[in-house]
Amino acid sequence: MNEQNRCSWRERMTILGEFEAASFLPWIERHAAKLGLVQAICVAGPDRIELDIAGPAELIDMMEMGCSLGP
Numbered sequence: 001m002n003e004q005n006r007c008s009w010r011e012r013m014t015i016l017g018e019f020e021a022a023s024f025l026p027w028i029e030r031h032a033a034k035l036g037l038v039q040a041i042c043v044a045g046p047d048r049i050e051l052d053i054a055g056p057a058e059l060i061d062m063m064e065m066g067c068s069l070g071p
Contacts, residue, residue: 009057012042015049015067024049024070031066035059 015024025044028051032039037055053060 009060010052010054011060013051013053013064013067015051016047018047019049019070020046027070028067032063035063037063039063 025041028041028049029039032053035055037053037059039051039053041049041051043050053063
């Protein structure tokens with residue numbers, strides 16, 4: 001697999017639950033940066049966060065798992 005194909009994945013991730021978006025958003029940004037992912041928060045509310053995320057599929061999967069476990 002060449003480098004261009006590894007980085008071509010993009011997903012919209014939706015996180016639902018009861019959380020403080022103000023404290024969870026910085027955690028999401030730090031975790032994405034640690035994984036080398038590009039992310040953009042689209043919606044941030046008390047029970048829903050939506051973000052666009054791009055990078056290798058394996059790392060997006062790791063991000064999804066991290067978000068499901070929470071900070």
